[in-house]
Every structure is written in C-alpha cells, then in structure tokens.
Amino acid sequence: MSKVKPIIPPNFIENLFKQTRFTKKEIVGLCKLFKKLVAIYGAESTSSVAAMSSVVLITIPTQGFDRLMFREFLQNELGITTEEILTDRIFCFFDQRNDGVIHEDEWITGLSVLLRGTQDERIKYTFTIYDLNNDGFITKEEIFSLLRNCLVKHPQDEDPDEGVRELVDIVLRKMDCDNDAKLSFEDFSTSVNKQSLLLEAFGQCLPSREISESFLNSISSVQ
Incomplete structure (x- = not known):
C-alpha cells in the first residue's frame, strides 16, 4: 500500500505567502524539503548521540530542527561554516517561538530573509x-x-x-x-x-x- 502524501493546508501556504518573499509553488516545495531534511538530519543526530552512549535510546520523531541538526543544515545546504557563537545566534533568529526547535513556518520565514531579503x-x-x-x-x-x-x-x-x-x-x-x-x-x-x-x-x-x-x-x- 502506497503512503498517503500529507496535504499542506491552503491557509498555511497563504499565510507564508503573505509573510515571505517566496511564491506559493516555492512554499510547497520548501514544506516538502523541510520534512525530508528534518528526517535526514534527525537520523544523523540520533546516530551521533547513540554512538557516544551505551544507553539504548528511544527516539521520538522531531517536529523540526534542533540546534545540532540546524548547524548541519547551515553547513551542508547553505555553506555557512562559521563559529558556533554565530550558528547559535542564527538558530535563535529562526526560533521565533523560543522553544528550542525550528518549526516549518519558522524555517521558511527565516529562509526568506537569508535567500530573498x-x-x-x-x-x-x-x-x-x-x-x-x-x-x-x-x-x-x-x-x-x-x-x-x-x-x-x-x-x-x-x-x-x-x-x-x-x-x-x-x-x-x-x-x-x-x-x-x-x-x-x-x-x-x-x-x-x-x-x-x-x-x-x-x-x-x-x-x-x-x-x-x-x-x-x-x-x-x-x-
């Protein structure tokens, strides 16, 4: 049985279209990319932590980028290879809810400034x-x-x-x-x-x- 692709709510796209400098088509693409990147970097982050620990880890699917994942994203996808003091500041800029996780809408809004500001x-x-x-x-x-x-x-x-x-x-x-x-x-x-x-x-x-x-x-x- 094939997996059902998640539907992106139209009002979610509309709100981001008003808040950013992306087209609606680009926002849809960014939503898809966000989920892929979170899965990739989330798996790498879990593997890295598990390798340094003898404790069996029970992982909970993340809803976005944590600090370590986001640092990897900045380096690998955007070529921002800078000091940790700056990557932490960039993380805080994206993390508008200040909850330690960069969520989908925060990620897209932040990228609008970096890529199209x-x-x-x-x-x-x-x-x-x-x-x-x-x-x-x-x-x-x-x-x-x-x-x-x-x-x-x-x-x-x-x-x-x-x-x-x-x-x-x-x-x-x-x-x-x-x-x-x-x-x-x-x-x-x-x-x-x-x-x-x-x-x-x-x-x-x-x-x-x-x-x-x-x-x-x-x-x-x-x-």
Whole structure:
C-alpha cells in the first residue's frame, strides 16, 4: 500500500505567502524539503548521540530542527561554516517561538530573509545576529568575541589577543559614527549602505549568492 502524501493546508501556504518573499509553488516545495531534511538530519543526530552512549535510546520523531541538526543544515545546504557563537545566534533568529526547535513556518520565514531579503532586511538580520546580548548595540566586547577566532595566533606571542583588540579598534573607528565606543543599528546600517562588504564584518551569517540561487533552484525538483 502506497503512503498517503500529507496535504499542506491552503491557509498555511497563504499565510507564508503573505509573510515571505517566496511564491506559493516555492512554499510547497520548501514544506516538502523541510520534512525530508528534518528526517535526514534527525537520523544523523540520533546516530551521533547513540554512538557516544551505551544507553539504548528511544527516539521520538522531531517536529523540526534542533540546534545540532540546524548547524548541519547551515553547513551542508547553505555553506555557512562559521563559529558556533554565530550558528547559535542564527538558530535563535529562526526560533521565533523560543522553544528550542525550528518549526516549518519558522524555517521558511527565516529562509526568506537569508535567500530573498532586501538590503534593509539583511542589515537588520545581521545586526541582530551580532548583537549577542540583544541590548540594541554591538559593543566592543561583542566585536572582540566575534573576531577573536578570525586571526591566527602564534604561540610565541606574549599577548595573543593584542591583534584582535587592534582590529576591534580599527572597526570601531570606521563604523562608530557617533563615537560612543559601540555600534547602534544606525551606525551599522549607515556603514553597510556606504560599503556593502561590511554587512558580514564580524563573521559569516548569510549564504553566498551562488549557493542561494542553487538552493532556490533545487526547490522545484523536490518530490
């Protein structure tokens, strides 16, 4: 007996169509892809945990991506190979319900920003990712935390973090428009609009244009 394919409620598609920049056909494809990817990465995550434990695991089917699964998705499907501090922030951006799981509608809504977002939407997104404590500013300490793994440190260096602090000072001189030693959203937005390369100044949190186009093109072929 063949399996009955799940029916996607029309109002679910309609709501996502209004909230995102995807077509209705793309949303249907994304719904199908979501279920496939959750099954794939969920199985891999369970196998990985089981391999590290002698306890017999009883698995419960997940309703979405947990942190580990989502990190694998970002790396394998979107080419976002970044520090854990940033993948956790991206997870929180997608997890709008704040329940530790990225559900289908959250996944599609988040992808709309990453893959089809306007310049303003992408600036707001990256600022949110870099604002580690959600206080509305990217502080000097946060920039240091984000950049400290970007530079190669030599064992013979007396202060291996000195180069990072110098880089932080350079960044602040360039982007801190009101000279208050931290970046407001206005500082960040103004700087990025003047020089687009500053959009991901503190670490990768967006897929490349080529990967975005490839991912979008693959949606139509999902069965």
